[in-house]
Amino acid sequence: MDFQDLSFTNAPLIKVNPPGPRSKDYLNYQSSREGSAVSYPKGMPMALRRAKGATVEDVDGNIYIDFFGGAGVMMVGHSNPEVIQAARDQLAELTHALDFPNPSRRKLVEALSEVLPDGLDRVFFGGPTGSDAVETAAKLARYNTGRYPMIAFEGSYHGMTAGALSLSSGLFFKEDFLPLLPEVHFVPYAYCYRCPFSKRPETCDLDCAKYLDHILEDPHSGVGKPAAVIVESIQGEGGSIVPPEGFIPKIREICDKHEVLMIDDEIQAGLCRTGKMFACDHTNTIPDIMTMSKALGGVGFPISCVAYKEKLDTWPAGKHIGTFRSNVVACAAGAAALNFMVENKLAEYALNLGAKMLSMFKELEKDSKIVGEARGKGLMLGVELVKDKATKEPAPELAKRVRTLCHQRGLLIEIGGHYFNVARFLPPLVLTKELAKKGIEIFADSIRDVENYR
Numbered sequence: 001m002d003f004q005d006l007s008f009t010n011a012p013l014i015k016v017n018p019p020g021p022r023s024k025d026y027l028n029y030q031s032s033r034e035g036s037a038v039s040y041p042k043g044m045p046m047a048l049r050r051a052k053g054a055t056v057e058d059v060d061g062n063i064y065i066d067f068f069g070g071a072g073v074m075m076v077g078h079s080n081p082e083v084i085q086a087a088r089d090q091l092a093e094l095t096h097a098l099d100f101p102n103p104s105r106r107k108l109v110e111a112l113s114e115v116l117p118d119g120l121d122r123v124f125f126g127g128p129t130g131s132d133a134v135e136t137a138a139k140l141a142r143y144n145t146g147r148y149p150m151i152a153f154e155g156s157y158h159g160m161t162a163g164a165l166s167l168s169s170g171l172f173f174k175e176d177f178l179p180l181l182p183e184v185h186f187v188p189y190a191y192c193y194r195c196p197f198s199k200r201p202e203t204c205d206l207d208c209a210k211y212l213d214h215i216l217e218d219p220h221s222g223v224g225k226p227a228a229v230i231v232e233s234i235q236g237e238g239g240s241i242v243p244p245e246g247f248i249p250k251i252r253e254i255c256d257k258h259e260v261l262m263i264d265d266e267i268q269a270g271l272c273r274t275g276k277m278f279a280c281d282h283t284n285t286i287p288d289i290m291t292m293s294k295a296l297g298g299v300g301f302p303i304s305c306v307a308y309k310e311k312l313d314t315w316p317a318g319k320h321i322g323t324f325r326s327n328v329v330a331c332a333a334g335a336a337a338l339n340f341m342v343e344n345k346l347a348e349y350a351l352n353l354g355a356k357m358l359s360m361f362k363e364l365e366k367d368s369k370i371v372g373e374a375r376g377k378g379l380m381l382g383v384e385l386v387k388d389k390a391t392k393e394p395a396p397e398l399a400k401r402v403r404t405l406c407h408q409r410g411l412l413i414e415i416g417g418h419y420f421n422v423a424r425f426l427p428p429l430v431l432t433k434e435l436a437k438k439g440i441e442i443f444a445d446s447i448r449d450v451e452n453y454r
């Protein structure tokens with residue numbers, strides 16, 4: 001299928017250098033009344049008017065190519081007509097139902113059952129955000145094992161609520177709030193560009209995964225036997241990091257060996273983003289518990305869910321609750337979005353388009369003095385910026401300048417990574433080849449300009 005009609009056909013279109021006068025008015029009002037932690041409008045100053053497919057329009061009439069996708073939510077494209085119709089139909093019928101069964105909830109569970117890895121037979125809806133799903137998963141693991149410690153990975157991001165934040169590695173988000181939950185330990189992820197063991201992926205024999213085995217085995221590692229290991233099968237906020245093929249299966253093997261549960265956080269990488277329905281499908285690894293959110297609500301309706309093995313379904317009724325345990329409109333939209341993904345083979349499309357885009361970013365890596373590494377899978381891509389390719393000194397300031405230039409030229413991108421030096425691309429999966437090419441040209445020009453005038 002050609003997704004051309006889903007986006008604005010005239011993108012990118014910059015009528016007035018952003019932020020234009022209308023945007024400025026909104027931004028000024030926002031900063032006069034809202035809290036100082038508001039962040040995205042500080043990196044890409046504009047107010048939004050509407051969005052379609054893989055394009056976004058601001059209130060001044062500028063139209064951008066969207067490589068940001070609402071932080072990875074918008075798989076089926078902004079305002080996807082099939083999803084909007086399903087949401088509209090639901091709005092007219094029923095909008096709030098706690099956890100009472102209803103037709104849209106059932107449709108979503110049925111649609112999920114078709115695509116979830118074998119053995120993840122139970123789904124449970126907690127609060128509406130990804131963080132809520134992570135809290136649920138950790139609590140479920142602790143309840144079932146009777147153990148408290150948890151292991152997470154360097155570079156992880158699992159959310160902002162106390163438990164999820166404890167499992168996230170970024171100190172920027174939590175250093176002023178420590179201590180959070182005790183007994184959370186971090187181990188190295190397979191971040192091969194900056195391997196903490198100074199190894200090469202071709203010859204390392206997965207020393208990073210083996211380190212997890214070591215701390216679980218050694219009575220003097222200082223780490224109590226955990227309830228679970230939580231991992232992103234492909235890391236998102238950590239900088240679009242794709243581990244070598246054996247890494248995730250090895251984590252599974254180590255968890256089994258030590259009888260520790262494995263939680264796979266698919267909130268960002270799941271639902272076709274990386275070219276498979278779930279990132280763990282790339283290695284046929286089945287976790288004990290999986291978290292989902294972001295694209296699960298179709299076009300940004302908030303909802304989250306955990307899927308887990310039948311044997312873990314031990315909670316008595318009411319053990320984990322919340323007022324917004326799956327929003328009905330989000331269920332209707334999510335079911336329609338899953339249908340759209342399957343019918344349009346969106347995972348396959350993302351895999352192919354992502355491979356083409358990655359090869360263009362790899363060209364840039366060869367030519368540019370500030371591109372340390374281009375990487376990713378499907379349409380979860382990233383370009384890590386450095387001051388010097390030999391020393392790999394991170395270049396967060398250059399990343400910010402590239403983002404600003406991209407914005408001014410009609411392209412929206414995200415910044416992430418350990419050092420906030422990775423330009424991240426999470427476009428709607430209905431991005432056309434033409435928009436992809438134009439977007440990469442804008443990015444490449446911006447890189448060249450930043451490189452030449454730094």
Ligand SMILES: Cc1ncc(COP(=O)(O)O)c(C=O)c1O
Nearest residue numbers: 129130131157158159236267268
């Ligand atoms: C892998 C992962 N887990 C959890 C979260 C937290 O989700 P939310 O922001 O909806 O709480 C995110 C958000 O970016 C994420 O990428």
